[in-house]
Amino acid sequence: MNLPNALTVFRIVLIPLYLYVFFREFPFHIEVALGILILAGVTDIADGYIARKHKLVTTFGTMMDPLADKLMMMAVIASLFLTERISVWAALFFFARDAGMIVASAFFHFRGKKTVPANAFGKITTVLFYIAFPMVMYRFQYGELILWTAILFSFVTAAIYLVKFRLMNRVY
Numbered sequence: 001m002n003l004p005n006a007l008t009v010f011r012i013v014l015i016p017l018y019l020y021v022f023f024r025e026f027p028f029h030i031e032v033a034l035g036i037l038i039l040a041g042v043t044d045i046a047d048g049y050i051a052r053k054h055k056l057v058t059t060f061g062t063m064m065d066p067l068a069d070k071l072m073m074m075a076v077i078a079s080l081f082l083t084e085r086i087s088v089w090a091a092l093f094f095f096a097r098d099a100g101m102i103v104a105s106a107f108f109h110f111r112g113k114k115t116v117p118a119n120a121f122g123k124i125t126t127v128l129f130y131i132a133f134p135m136v137m138y139r140f141q142y143g144e145l146i147l148w149t150a151i152l153f154s155f156v157t158a159a160i161y162l163v164k165f166r167l168m169n170r171v172y
Contacts, residue, residue, distance in 0.1 A: 002056045004065075007047035011040050011068040015075045022079045030137050033079075040072050041130055048118070063109060066118070069126065070098050076133055085136050086144055093151050097158055108165070116164045121157040128153055 001009075014036055022033040047065065051057045074095065081091040109115060128150035135143035 002051075002058065004047035004051035004056050005058060005061050007043045007050075008061060008064050008068050011043050011047075011072060012064075014040050014043075015072050018072070019075055019079060022083075034134055034137060037072070037076060037130075037133060041126075044069055044126075062115065063105075066105070067102065070102055073129060074098055076129075080133075080136050085139060086147060090144060090147055090151060094154075097151070097154055101158060101161075108169075113165070114168045116161050116168060119160070119164075121153075121160050125150065125154045125157045 018033055018036045018040070021029055021036060044065070047061070051061055077086070077091055077094045080086045081088065105115065128146075132143065132147040132150045136147055137143075
């Protein structure tokens with residue numbers, strides 16, 4: 001267990017804390033939940049930077065880092081749906097894409113296939129979600145539209161990953 005992996009585990013621990021705070025009715029609970037989400041985002045950036053800079057990239061981190069991100073994003077989407085801040089369609093499209101990515105990643109990983117490292121499109125997708133989430137949490141007028149932009153961009157990103165995956169794992 002190295003520092004980047006510990007940060008990844010910490011992000012996973014933040015998920016139930018986020019949910020607990022988000023659904024509690026106390027003053028500033030949305031602000032505290034948003035703070036937890038931002039902390040998760042900062043630790044995501046930090047663990048990737050530390051792992052690459054200090055050559056601490058591990059198989060555990062390669063698999064668990066994106067899983068931690070997806071699980072946190074799924075928790076946020078679930079909380080927004082359950083509090084009627086987003087439509088069922090936004091939630092379904094988001095969950096279909098992310099569940100598909102998780103299942104496909106695990107399926108191919110356990111079959112010894114090479115995995116595609118994070119790229120600029122994946123990072124842009126994450127930034128778009130981090131822009132959309134507070135807007136939806138605070139019920140801004142165009143919050144769900146911005147969320148839909150992030151969801152649609154995430155499908156483009158998934159297609160790019162799929163093409164790269166196929167190229168990386170091509171048998172000659």
